[in-house]
Amino acid sequence: MTDDPLSHWRDQIDDIDGQMVALLAKRFEITTQVGHWKAENKVTPVDTDRERRQVERLQQLASDTGLSPDFLERFLRIIIDEVVSHHRAIRDEDFEAPSPL
Numbered sequence: 443m444t445d446d447p448l449s450h451w452r453d454q455i456d457d458i459d460g461q462m463v464a465l466l467a468k469r470f471e472i473t474t475q476v477g478h479w480k481a482e483n484k485v486t487p488v489d490t491d492r493e494r495r496q497v498e499r500l501q502q503l504a505s506d507t508g509l510s511p512d513f514l515e516r517f518l519r520i521i522i523d524e525v526v527s528h529h530r531a532i533r534d535e536d537f538e539a540p541s542p543l
Contacts, residue, residue: 469521470528477529487529493522 480487500518501511 466521470525473525474528474532477525477532480529481532487526487533496522 477487479485497515497518500514503509504511504514
């Protein structure tokens with residue numbers, strides 16, 4: 443580490459970015475398993491009630507930690523759309539992203 447605070451902060455940001463990528467990779471490993479289970483059990487790839495609950499829960503967490511709930515909703519929408527796209531691909535279905543929550 444140098445005495446330059448900007449370099450120190452950037453190193454911390456780089457570490458956090460790496461952790462976020464690793465967590466997203468793990469999340470997608472699990473949601474892929476969910477997608478295969480849903481396909482095998484003929485469960486729809488989209489669960490709007492679950493999505494709504496997740497958005498509400500994460501918006502509250504965002505608010506509690508000083509993050510923008512709107513930002514978290516947009517971020518989660520990207521993740522959800524990607525998960526649904528994977529689930530539909532498992533079923534060989536086309537996917538168009540729904541309008542925002």
